[in-house]
Amino acid sequence: MDLLEEAEFTNCKPVATLINSKLKLTIDGEVLKNVTYYKRLVGKLIYLTITRPDITFAVSLVSQFIQAPTVERLSIVKRILRYLKESINRGILLHNNHSTEIHAYTVADWAGNAIDTKSTTSYCTLVRGNILTWKSKKQQVIARSSAKAKY
Structure with a gap:
């Protein structure tokens, strides 16, 4: 709510x-004149991804070119804020499940980024049904082939 108030989005139209x-x-694209506003919002959104991993991908999109933000990326930031308005009660909740199970999931795309054709790899681990770690990272090199594996 503090972020929405600072960005003056408390009365915005929410999106699903x-x-x-x-x-x-x-x-x-048209470079923004006031980059400080953009940088502050993106920095706060990055911090918010700790408890809201559902916005991580979108925040990574808008933070890739933080040195020269464009009007197009500011519109994505505004859409993220409108989504947060719609989903204000969501976030990570930790439950005391009496389970001892550990689960890990991973996914990778091949040349999924349309700008530089680099792949993205992601994973998450759950302990007792609660998410413990997660990460999504763009690979440093362009993959020339793909492979499938099962473990």
């Missing part, structure tokens, strides 16, 4: 989806 699935980002 985080980003448009057909979103095509480009490197070019």
Whole structure:
């Protein structure tokens, strides 16, 4: 709520989806005149991803070019804020499940980034049904092939 108040989005129209699935980002675009506003919002959104992992992918999109933000990326930040308004009661909740199970999940895409064709690898681990760690990282090199594995 503090973030929405600071950005003056307390009375915004909420949206149910985080980003448009057909979103095509480009490197070019009109550069923002006031980058401080953009940097403050993105920094606070990065901090918020600790308890709201559902916004992590969208926040990583808007933080990739934080040195030269564009109007297009500011519109994505505003959409994230509108999504937060819709889903204000969501977040990580830890429950005392009497289970001792540990689960790990991983996923990778191949050349999924339309700008630089790099792949993204992600994983998460759950202990007793509670999420413990998660990470999503763009690979440093461009993969020239793909492989499938089961473990």
